[in-house]
Amino acid sequence: MIEIKDLHKSYKMGSNSLHVLKGINFTAEAGELVAIMGSSGSGKSTLLNILGMLDEADSGDYTLDGVPIKNLNETKAAKYRNKFLGFIFQSFNLINYKSAMENVALPLYYQKIPRKERQERAMKYLEQVGLKEWAHHLPSELSGGQKQRVAIARAMAAEPKVLLADEPTGALDSTTSYEVMDLIQKINDQGNTILVVTHEDDIAHMCKRIIHLKDGVIEKDEKVTQVRASQYV
Amino acid sequence: MFSRDSWKEIFETIQKNKLRTFLSGFTVALGILIFVSLVGLTNGLQNTFDEFFNDDSTNTFFIFPGRTSMPYKGYKSNRQIEFDNSDLVDIKKNFSMFVQYVSPRIDRSGLVKYNNESNNYTTRAVSESYQFAEKTIMMKGRYLNFEDVKKKAKYAVIGRLVEKDLFGSEDAIAKYIDVSGSVFKVIGVFQDDGGDDEERRIYIPYTTRQLIEKNTDKVDRIVVGFKPEIGYAGAMAFDKSLNNFLREKKYISPKDQNGIYIRNVMDQYEQNQQFAGVLAIIGGAIAFGTILAGIIGISNIMVFVVKERTKELGIRKALGATPRAVVGSILLESTFITTISGVFGMVLGMAILSSMGEKLKDYFITNPYINLGLAIFATVLLIVCGAIAGYIPARRAARIKPIVALRDD
Secondary structure, three states: OEEEEEEEEEEEEOOEEEEEEEEEEEEEOOOOEEEEEOOOOOOHHHHHHHHOOOOOOOEEEEEEOOEEOOOOOHHHHHHHHHHHEEEEOOOOOOOOOOOHHHHHHHHHHOOOOOHHHHHHHHHHHHHHOOOHHHOOOOHHHOOHHHHHHHHHHHHHHOOOOEEEEEOOOOOOOHHHHHHHHHHHHHHHHOOOEEEEEOOOHHHHOOOOEEEEEEOOEEEEEEEOOOOOHHHHO | OOOHHHHHHHHHHHHHOHHHHHHHHHHHHHHHHHHHHHHHHHHHHHHHHHHHHHOOOOOEEEEEEOEOOOOEOOEOOOOEOOEEHHHHHHHHHHOOOOEEEEEEEEEEEEEEEEOOEEEEEEEEEEOOOHHHHHOOEEEEEOOOOHHHHHOOOOEEEEEHHHHHHHHOOOOOOOOEEEEOOEEEEEEEEEEOOOOOOHHHEEEEEHHHHHHHOOOOOEEOEEEEEEOHHHHHHHHHHHHHHHHHHHHHHHOOOOOOOOOEEEEEHHHHHHHHHHHHHHHHHHHHHHHHHHHHHHHHHHHHHHHHHHHHOHHHHHHHHHOOOOHHHHHHHHHHHHHHHHHHHHHHHHHHHHHHHHHHOOOOHHHOOOOOOOOHHHHHHHHHHHHHHHHHHHHHHHHHHHHOOHHHHHHOO
């Protein structure tokens, strides 16, 4: 599903150049649930941004579902993002003046899906994350965990190939974190490929594979026995 | 880009961001409203200036006698100057190049009676040509003529309101009225655009007035009508040489400020036109400035709006919005708001102007109006500038990488 070969990325900080990713190689198959771990500055968010086409690599190859991702202009990147990827952010990034249902329906709007179908599909995904009754509430009326579940529903709505979660539990308390992870695990059980960036060990162990990043290179890549989050809920 | 769906999306955005919508709409509506009102009021001012003159001819001099204020050629100071019939003849003879007509004017106020009705009116003794000077319009009967003046006929031409006051619904023509003890036959009724005062006047031949006043040949004032084709410059030259001529004849020092005074209607008209023109330029400049301020205002709001929405636009881009969709939605939204509010401001301004009518006449503003084309032009200008002002920051926002926009917490 995801293939990365010799990925490099550096940022210019004034006259200095900060080499963040120093040759990353890895492959993720369909249906995997991968945690990317590392201390801050290890390059894990940069890697996720490149995978999410929110940022561009300096060199290296990136193939997503058999499609080479390179030399994208903004329009093409937007279309690929819409088609291939669903994002889950640490700070939720919901549009604050739109209701939960409208937020979930937004990626479908950019796929030019008719309004009625958009709303039906949005409701379906809200039901999946258990927020059907909250469909017409604004994000400000929801708790942190509920907001993240709306964001997950939104990421799923476009039925992407890969879900990318950047510290999805970073802004949540541990009980709520486990609820969110439970949801992510259930989505993964349905066969979706998910990448989770985290620095929390317990969250990482709820995935099926952990990639440890250190100073821009993969230090360790291990399969782990998945800890089910449902036992904590 | 203009599908029903994108309109719905825009309506939702507008509905849920009321302050933003109100601010930009208010700026545009106010700008257009002030522009329309200012231009309208300036036009109303011009109307008033025009109205001052359109009931009288502008090719006219009024010559007033006064008292001298300095001795000259053996005559003492403080001497009352008087005009008589010979002056009329002399002016006609010496300035035949310029003169169209000359009429004396002797005003007397007195009681006028008909049957049991009576009232005080100004009786104005003139020659037949005075009709041109006042632009008197005959409603019925006729004006004084040359024969009336020559025969010193006891004929009177009365104003519309004189007939109404004294005769009621009766027809005044061929009836006899008592003017301060003399009986005059009414030969005509006139109207005048100059207002009620002018329609409460009675015209009689000046020769008749002179006969009643012990067969004198004195006249109070002289009204000179000159040929319109001599133009403004000709009128000014004529004014000057007529002044010199009369001063010489009446032994008034050329340096004397008093003695005689010539009211040059054309000069006054020109000056008024110039004044109105300057006012129109000032009004126009302020109106243009308002539009400019409106453009700057809407530009500011657009920059602010895009800045405020940076994060939202980043989210939208992450979810698959193309740069085109981002720019399109911002532009469509802003153009929609400015168009609605611009047209609203324009219509409101025009409604205010047309409801004014003559209500502001006390402030020298009559029937304010604005040329529809100009109003539409200003509105479209503001809308187009608002769109351009929105496009620049929108394009910049669309180019920002979503990762940068999202980082902006």
